[in-house]
Amino acid sequence: MPDESPIQMREARREDVAAIVRLLADDPLGAGREQVSDPPPSSYFEAFEKIAADPRNLLMVARDAAGAVVGALQLTFIPGLSNQGAELALLEAVRVDARLRGQGVGAGMVTWAMEEARRRGCRNMELMSHASRSDAQRFYTRLGFAGSHVGMKRAL
Amino acid sequence: MPDESPIQMREARREDVAAIVRLLADDPLGAGREQVSDPPPSSYFEAFEKIAADPRNLLMVARDAAGAVVGALQLTFIPGLSNQGAELALLEAVRVDARLRGQGVGAGMVTWAMEEARRRGCRNMELMSHASRSDAQRFYTRLGFAGSHVGMKRAL
Numbered sequence: 001m002p003d004e005s006p007i008q009m010r011e012a013r014r015e016d017v018a019a020i021v022r023l024l025a026d027d028p029l030g031a032g033r034e035q036v037s038d039p040p041p042s043s044y045f046e047a048f049e050k051i052a053a054d055p056r057n058l059l060m061v062a063r064d065a066a067g068a069v070v071g072a073l074q075l076t077f078i079p080g081l082s083n084q085g086a087e088l089a090l091l092e093a094v095r096v097d098a099r100l101r102g103q104g105v106g107a108g109m110v111t112w113a114m115e116e117a118r119r120r121g122c123r124n125m126e127l128m129s130h131a132s133r134s135d136a137q138r139f140y141t142r143l144g145f146a147g148s149h150v151g152m153k154r155a156l
Numbered sequence: 157m158p159d160e161s162p163i164q165m166r167e168a169r170r171e172d173v174a175a176i177v178r179l180l181a182d183d184p185l186g187a188g189r190e191q192v193s194d195p196p197p198s199s200y201f202e203a204f205e206k207i208a209a210d211p212r213n214l215l216m217v218a219r220d221a222a223g224a225v226v227g228a229l230q231l232t233f234i235p236g237l238s239n240q241g242a243e244l245a246l247l248e249a250v251r252v253d254a255r256l257r258g259q260g261v262g263a264g265m266v267t268w269a270m271e272e273a274r275r276r277g278c279r280n281m282e283l284m285s286h287a288s289r290s291d292a293q294r295f296y297t298r299l300g301f302a303g304s305h306v307g308m309k310r311a312l
Contacts, residue, residue, distance in 0.1 A: 047241030082249050085203030093238050118312045128305040144310045149284040151305025152296050156274045
């Protein structure tokens with residue numbers, strides 16, 4: 001069935017946390033800031049529970065035909081006065097299993113996220129990508145994003 | 157009293173919405189996307205009610221000694237698995253009355269936001285600034301932010 005997406009999206013469950021943490025850590029930037037153990041440190045589960053309890057935060061996993069978690073992303077729906085009170089969709093922590101890059105998994109995930117944000121009435125989607133991730137920026141440009149902003153960050 | 161801040165921060169109230177919309181519209185980018193009327197269109201009040209009802213979104217106004225609204229900002233506290241489950245603070249829609257620029261109002265507002273985010277346990281603060289706002293980027297650099305990311309956006 002050539003029309004069928006190679007992945008299925010569903011909301012993350014507690015039992016997906018370890019797989020998501022592995023995806024976050026399997027990355028040049030993530031390796032230095034995540035802690036992979038079995039089971040993962042409790043701080044990850046506490047964060048998962050906060051996300052699961054918040055209707056404006058959606059943590060999603062992409063699963064392959066065998067049900068394995070091969071990607072993850074988070075969507076945050078932000079109410080605001082700007083743009084005549086339109087809700088904004090923020091896309092974060094988009095990760096695809098390194099073994100499956102270039103097979104349309106990421107595009108399927110982000111396309112799903114855009115449809116979900118549209119369905120919820122958002123008029124814009126934003127994301128921040130580390131300046132070193134030029135591949136990611138080309139990927140998002142192909143999906144219609146423009147690098148119109150400077151993303152600024154500081155530790156607190 | 158030279159130690160006293162020139163501004164006082166407090167959570168925005170329904171009666172501040174018109175002043176905040178004027179601040180958003182008084183801007184080269186905002187002028188094209190906001191609608192200023194008296195009273196403002198109902199979409200702004202609907203957005204205000206959503207923010208006021210959401211414990212993870214904080215819309216703040218800065219007031220001068222006479223109680224006039226001279227600035228506004230929004231803080232969103234985003235739970236996430238990244239960074240070992242640390243909560244992220246997103247700073248948005250920072251605006252200062254054009255007549256008061258360069259008097260420390262913006263610095264006072266952002267410093268307040270950083271303290272509030274720290275108090276709530278956030279380890280990082282992020283923001284996106286349109287590439288054309290080079291003054292804003294210099295301002296945030298002075299406050300310790302680094303333009304380490306590309307901010308990408310698309311309409312839905």
